[in-house]
Amino acid sequence: MTAQILLSLSILVGLHEMGHLLAAKFFDMRVEQFSIGFPPKLFSFKYGETEYALSAIPLGGFVKISGMIDESLDTEAMKEPPKPYEFRAKPAWQRLIVMLGGIIVNVITGVIIFIFLTWIYGETYMSKDSVNANGGIIAMELGEEIGLKTGDQIVAINGEEFDDFQQVMKSEVFLGSDAYYTVLRDGERVDVAIPDDFIEKMNDEESMMNFIYPRLPSIVGQVQEGSIADRVGLKEGDKIVEVGGIPVNYQDEVSAIVRGYDQDSITVKYQPGGEGQVVAFKEYFARDSIIGFSAMDVLERERIEFTFAEAVPYGTKKAFNIVFLQVKAFGKMLSGVINPAKSLAGPIRIAQAYGGEWVWERFWFMTGLLSMVLAFMNLLPIPALDGGHVMFLSYEMISGHKPSDKFLENAQKVGMVLLLSLMVFVIFNDIFSINAVKSLFGID
Numbered sequence: 001m002t003a004q005i006l007l008s009l010s011i012l013v014g015l016h017e018m019g020h021l022l023a024a025k026f027f028d029m030r031v032e033q034f035s036i037g038f039p040p041k042l043f044s045f046k047y048g049e050t051e052y053a054l055s056a057i058p059l060g061g062f063v064k065i066s067g068m069i070d071e072s073l074d075t076e077a078m079k080e081p082p083k084p085y086e087f088r089a090k091p092a093w094q095r096l097i098v099m100l101g102g103i104i105v106n107v108i109t110g111v112i113i114f115i116f117l118t119w120i121y122g123e124t125y126m127s128k129d130s131v132n133a134n135g136g137i138i139a140m141e142l143g144e145e146i147g148l149k150t151g152d153q154i155v156a157i158n159g160e161e162f163d164d165f166q167q168v169m170k171s172e173v174f175l176g177s178d179a180y181y182t183v184l185r186d187g188e189r190v191d192v193a194i195p196d197d198f199i200e201k202m203n204d205e206e207s208m209m210n211f212i213y214p215r216l217p218s219i220v221g222q223v224q225e226g227s228i229a230d231r232v233g234l235k236e237g238d239k240i241v242e243v244g245g246i247p248v249n250y251q252d253e254v255s256a257i258v259r260g261y262d263q264d265s266i267t268v269k270y271q272p273g274g275e276g277q278v279v280a281f282k283e284y285f286a287r288d289s290i291i292g293f294s295a296m297d298v299l300e301r302e303r304i305e306f307t308f309a310e311a312v313p314y315g316t317k318k319a320f321n322i323v324f325l326q327v328k329a330f331g332k333m334l335s336g337v338i339n340p341a342k343s344l345a346g347p348i349r350i351a352q353a354y355g356g357e358w359v360w361e362r363f364w365f366m367t368g369l370l371s372m373v374l375a376f377m378n379l380l381p382i383p384a385l386d387g388g389h390v391m392f393l394s395y396e397m398i399s400g401h402k403p404s405d406k407f408l409e410n411a412q413k414v415g416m417v418l419l420l421s422l423m424v425f426v427i428f429n430d431i432f433s434i435n436a437v438k439s440l441f442g443i444d
Contacts, residue, residue, distance in 0.1 A: 002351060003358075004351070004354040004358060004363055004366070005351040005354055005366075006058050008354075008363070008367040008370055009058060009060075009370070010036055010037075011367060012106065012109065012367065012370055012371050012374055013036055013037075013060055013061040014036045015105050015106065015109050015371075016061070016102035016103075016105055016106050016378075017034060017035075017036070017061045017062065017063045017102060019101035019102040019103070019104060020063045020065070020099070020101045020102045021034050021050075021063050021101075022101065023097050023098040023100075024063070024098050024101075027090055027094045027097070027098065028084075028085060029065055029066065029067075029085060029087050029090060030049055030065070030066040030067075030086065031049065031065055031066075032050065032051065032064040032065070032066055033050065033051045033053065033062075033063070033064040034051070034052050034053070034063050034064075035052075035053040035054070035062055036053070036055065036058075037053075037054060037056060037057050037060070037061055038055050038056075038057040038060060038061070039057070041053045041054070041056070042054045042055060042056055065087045065098070066083070066085060066086045066087060067082060067083065067085075067086025067087040067088040068086075068087035068088065069405065069408045069409050069412055088405075092397045092402075093397065095389075095393055096390060096393045096394070096397070099390050099393065100386070100390060102378065102386055103375045103378050103379055103386055106371045106372070106374050106378070107319075107371075109368075109371045110319045110368045110369070110371035110372040110375065111315065111316050111319045111320075113319075113364055113367060113368030113371065114316070114318045114319040114368050115311050115312055115316065116311070116315070117315065117361065117364055117365060118306050118311040118314050118315040118318070119307075119311035119315070121361055122303060122305040122306055123303070123304045123306075124301055125164035125165070125166060125302055125304075126165040126214065126299055126300070126301055127164075127165065127299070127301070127302050128154070128155075128163055128164065128165045128168075129163075129300075130165075130298075130299045131154075131165045131214040131215075131299060132154070132184070134214070134215060134216065134217060134298055134299060135151065135215035135216070135217065135250050136150075136152050136153040136183075136184075136215050137150065137151070137152050137153075137154065137212045137213065138212060138213045138214075138215050138252045139152065139212055140209075140210045140211055140213070141210050142201055142202070142207065142210050142211045143211050143212040146192060146193070146194060146198065147192045147193070148181070148192055148212060150215065150252065151215070152183040152184070152185050152192075153183060153184040153185075154168055154182070155183065155184055156181070156182035157173055157179075157180075157181060157182075158173075158179055159182065164302075165214065169202070169208060169211065169212075171199065171202075171325050171329075172324075172325055172328070173194065174194060174198050174199040174202055175199055175325060175328040175329055175332065176328075177196060178196075179193075179194040180192060180193045180194055196332070196337050196338075197332075197337055197339075199329070199332070200338050200339055214299055215250050215251075215252060216251045216295040216296070216297065216298065216299075217239070217249060217250055217251065217295065217298060218240040218241075218249060218250055218253065218254050218295065219237065219238070219239050219240075219274060219295060219296040219298065220234050220235065220236055220237065220238040220239070220270075220296060221236060221293065221294045221296035221297065222293065222294045223235070223236070223292060223293045224290075224292035224293065226292075227291065227292020227293070228266075228289070228290075228292050229291050229292040229293040230292060232268075232281045232283060234270065234293055235272070235273075236296065237273050237274050237296065238272050238273065238274065239270060239271045239274040239275075240268060240269070240270045241269050241270060241271060241278060242268065242278075242280075243257045243258065243266070243267075243268050243269075243291075244257050244261055244263070244266055244267060244268075245267065251294075251295035254291070258289075258290060258291060264284065264285065264286075265283060265284055265285050266282070266283060266285040266291075267280060267281070267282045268280065268281055268282075268291065319368065319372055320372075322369055322372040322373065322376075323372055323375070323376050326372075326373060326376045326377075327376070348427065350366075350370070353366060382415050383412055383414055383415025383416075384415025384418070384419055385415065385419070388411065388412075388415055392411070
């Protein structure tokens, strides 16, 4: 997963900085250096007036444009009169386009990736109707915490019908205000409110696994070799109807009985092939034993394929939805509804999202997602980010007054301190979160 995130970042940083470089060269600004990664340099070459470099620290990159106060804080050249090819000598609107160049390229990159993912892979989703027809949901601890119950059938989100069951667990649901599920429970429609800060509890895979699952009938799927199920000859498709004298219809009912069972033997009744005569077996059952089968996945999946013309608007919408979610999340953090320490992910947790196995569809999805996130983050009005330069240039264009070089230099220093502090915070936050999860699950 380390190789995957490094490749993603190299692609995205290279394209981002290329956006600045091309815009600067278009307006006849001199670009002194273009680097992917931060020094020390691994190798470089010079073409025209620009040195192109690949550097050792793969946490970003930069373009050094003559006459611009940037990360290098090279202020000596700023003491001399502006030269025609320098950034500071150009009109404010040209400088603004140069600073937006990287962000624009990241947005274009993200949109293109999502368009092609949609076109090539289409969309596959689990039908909500299939989940409800097969018993609804299993409510785990976090599901029960907000008022969901095992057997609930989720029929609407915020009052609106939906098709894809995965929409129930989408970030946009948890980031909404006054969000709620509508469920069918014992034949009645019940609204279950989602707390505004619930996203804090759903920010990692372990939490998602402790929320809800689709309920599955007690039909035998895969049988574990050497288990009770294997010894008595249970086959795929057999339906379990009774365990330990208790009638069952769903796999979670079987699991609940087995977990609490304290007898020396267990009797199980089942229908071979799921119909017809009921057959029983009685087997020795030691404490903490299992019967040894997983439930058959009977849930229907729907697949949608897109022509390229259809993929363009659909993929574009998916890309921009990522930005809208970022805006919502930052709004909740700034308003104090959610805790940044529980919501901000750094490079370690982002790398984990790529997974240990190299899957190209997931790799490009994560790359497209990161491209849109980087575009949004770079647009934040923080000095040292592109958004900080955009903020000062916008002020200059509106007021007609350019901030002094000294002011911009100091703002750049403050911005760099803020960014470094944020980087340290998210890295240690990642380490703390991972260690907390390991401690919770007893992982060494």
